[in-house]
Amino acid sequence: MRYLAARIFAGLLCLGSVQAAAQVPPVVVELFTSQGCASCPPADAFLSELAAREDVLVLAFHVDYWDYIGWQDSFGSSENTARQRGYAKSGARKMVYTPQMIINGSDHVVGTRFKDVNDLIAQHRAQVDNGIDIEVTRNQARVQIRAAAAPARTMPMMVQLVRYVPKETVTIEHGENAGQTITYVNIVTEMTQLAVWDSREPLNLDLELLREENAVLLLQYLDFGTIEAAARLK
16 A cells, blocks of 8 residues: 555636536544454444445555464555554554444444444434535546635644545455455555645645546544545545
8 A cells, every 4th residue: 555645736627527516524434454353254244334325434444463363464554554553542542453443533433333333423424514515526537626614623634535446355265264255345545645724725626536546535633633524536
């Protein structure tokens, strides 16, 4: 996985070929999981169910710290592990574990406690109208992102582009899940910080994104703070 600085272009798109849609921010559910974790398959399956919901945006971050017990996760990366540890440090937690779900960057819960996860999603849905509006406009391989906050936030937010693989099935040959064939969804492959936005002025970014690429946008407070808004880039 690569965390790279993206090329950001200024300018407006040709109005004659624009398709635009203002999006109601979905609740973001991040699952920290591993192919080598015996407790993770039920959480992976539950994430697949959540992925079918329009009001929820799910992302699977495969960590690498279970690789030593007999199976190297084909999607695992040290960057994903660092993200999970960043959340732990931000929340004054000493340990990380799998499966763990982080809801909107703020609440954490064991990924197999399905009722608790659904309750947290419902709580965040009730607070979804937080005054941040995002509009995504696509023209061929160009995407324009506009956002505005009313009122402006007192802390800056990272504008993050997250690329992912929608679905992939893996047959696990060794380790704690040996012999299982598991389907994973929304597997994060790359995170790119596009900008740091202080929200006192509208955000206006223009970037290159191929049609075949799957990506989402996250607006998140610095230092693993809450995710204030998110949008799918279709």
